[in-house]
Amino acid sequence: MAEIKRHNSPGRLVAVEGLDGSGKSTQVYLLKRYLELEGYKVFFTEWNSSLLVKNATKKGKKAQLLTPTTFSLIHCTDFADRYERQIWPLLCAGYIVLADRYFFTAFARDVARGCDPEWVQTMYSFATLPDITFFFKVPLETAISRILEGRPALKYHEAGMDLGLSSDPYESFRIFQGMIDRGYDEMAQKFGFTIIDASQPVDKQQQFVRQIVAKSIDLPAYKWRVRRKV
Amino acid sequence: MTFYGKGLPKINVSSLTGKLIVIEGADGSGRSTQIQLLTNWLEGHGFATVNVGLKRSNLVSAELEEAMQGNVLSPITLSLFYATDFVDQLENNIVPALRAGFIVLADRYIYTLMARDIVRDGDREWLKSLYSLALVPDAVFYLEVSPRFLVERNFQKNVSLDYWESGMDVRSSRDIFDNFIRYQRKMRAEFKRMQEHYKFEVVNGNRSPMAIARELQAKVEKLLSNSNFA
Numbered sequence A: 001m002a003e004i005k006r007h008n009s010p011g012r013l014v015a016v017e018g019l020d021g022s023g024k025s026t027q028v029y030l031l032k033r034y035l036e037l038e039g040y041k042v043f044f045t046e047w048n049s050s051l052l053v054k055n056a057t058k059k060g061k062k063a064q065l066l067t068p069t070t071f072s073l074i075h076c077t078d079f080a081d082r083y084e085r086q087i088w089p090l091l092c093a094g095y096i097v098l099a100d101r102y103f104f105t106a107f108a109r110d111v112a113r114g115c116d117p118e119w120v121q122t123m124y125s126f127a128t129l130p131d132i133t134f135f136f137k138v139p140l141e142t143a144i145s146r147i148l149e150g151r152p153a154l155k156y157h158e159a160g161m162d163l164g165l166s167s168d169p170y171e172s173f174r175i176f177q178g179m180i181d182r183g184y185d186e187m188a189q190k191f192g193f194t195i196i197d198a199s200q201p202v203d204k205q206q207q208f209v210r211q212i213v214a215k216s217i218d219l220p221a222y223k224w225r226v227r228r229k230v
Numbered sequence B: 001m002t003f004y005g006k007g008l009p010k011i012n013v014s015s016l017t018g019k020l021i022v023i024e025g026a027d028g029s030g031r032s033t034q035i036q037l038l039t040n041w042l043e044g045h046g047f048a049t050v051n052v053g054l055k056r057s058n059l060v061s062a063e064l065e066e067a068m069q070g071n072v073l074s075p076i077t078l079s080l081f082y083a084t085d086f087v088d089q090l091e092n093n094i095v096p097a098l099r100a101g102f103i104v105l106a107d108r109y110i111y112t113l114m115a116r117d118i119v120r121d122g123d124r125e126w127l128k129s130l131y132s133l134a135l136v137p138d139a140v141f142y143l144e145v146s147p148r149f150l151v152e153r154n155f156q157k158n159v160s161l162d163y164w165e166s167g168m169d170v171r172s173s174r175d176i177f178d179n180f181i182r183y184q185r186k187m188r189a190e191f192k193r194m195q196e197h198y199k200f201e202v203v204n205g206n207r208s209p210m211a212i213a214r215e216l217q218a219k220v221e222k223l224l225s226n227s228n229f230a
Helices: A024-037 A051-062 A069-090 A103-112 A117-123 A140-149 A170-190 A204-216 B032-043 B061-070 B074-100 B112-118 B125-131 B149-160 B175-198 B207-224
Strands: A011-017 A041-047 A096-100 A133-135 A193-199 B021-022 B050-054 B103-107 B137-146 B200-204
Touching: A011 A024, A011 A069, A024 A041, A024 A096, A024 A133, A024 A204, A051 A069, A051 B061, A069 A096, A069 A103, A069 A117, A069 B074, A069 B149, A096 B074, A103 A117, A103 A170, A117 B125, A133 A170, A133 A204, A133 B149, A140 A170, A140 B207, B021 B074, B021 B112, B021 B207, B032 B050, B032 B103, B032 B137, B032 B207, B050 B074, B050 B125, B061 B074, B061 B137, B074 B112, B074 B125, B103 B175, B112 B125, B137 B175, B137 B207, B149 B175, B175 B200, B200 B207
Parallel strands: A011 A096, A011 A133, A041 A096, A133 A193, B021 B103, B021 B137, B050 B103, B137 B200
Antiparallel strands: none
């Protein structure tokens, strides 16, 4: 298995991971606001958002053309596009890059779908390890009820219906999220996740996140040096 | 049949009773002519055949074609896009056809994809892992044609040299003709390097289509009789 290396670029990479409904997107948004308002060079990127690959992913999901392997490949393609064109150049340019989900999402999901863990990890080995990975840990039931409350119907892949775990989307979703949760737990130590108790109030979590960021990153070095147009 | 590595999840290789025959070679090496002739010959003898090739998947071929027009993809992204296209066809065309006992004729296979990436400074081990999903073909015929000869054939076909087949994205000269020759030499050198490991049978492509076809028929006939193919 190809080892995943940590970069030596001047930038810093902060990733957030967790189950759907763990509140990680809210937390990374608040972190981004803080860094922006303090005048640091910051860039935000999220999973599955490359315009280039979007059409293919959408088509594949809609027509249920995707198998575990092509599902994995197409998400890695999406990631590679964002990585090569934005994440890596911005790290080289000395940015703080915030990633809402990073390759750990793929490691957890693709392996739950039946892909070989070594194959998946080697595929992503072109990308650097983050400097900080926040893992928002929430009881499985909490995450599930948060997602189900806000949504009348689950999407096919989101519910893991392609795995044939159960013909009931809600039951399938529960089982699938449980598999992903276990995947995260296995990675937590190996990849040095910083675990955040996501059942705490939002502001408490955010305080903790900001403390860790300020402690691990020499923030003043990431101030804009040119005057910006506001 | 076997996979190069751990292969695709949930595929029982012992159920794949067909044959996979790959024709490799540069643009203008006569691959498609030979595949046409071989198809006619096999069908004439009562064998069911299926033709596959690169950039023909339902999933991403249109998006890949579009992206190639604009040269907007970074190298790893392009590589993964091609891999997605390949695996989609492997799972949805090649494997089902082999299971049904067909002879699958592949117009190029993982070797072209790997060679293209390697001449663009791709990582050999990464590619090897990525394509460890592929089935080991029953035979790989590499049509070897001298670059000068390729030029003539390409001009005969299109009266112009293809941007990608001339390696213009990694150009070492402003002159497309020079670049074509250099790029094709590099590709040929890479194929030579792979030849032993992947057990290519080199076929002299600097001959008339019928002379090449006769050689291929003899080789395929031997392959089919050796395996007591019905």
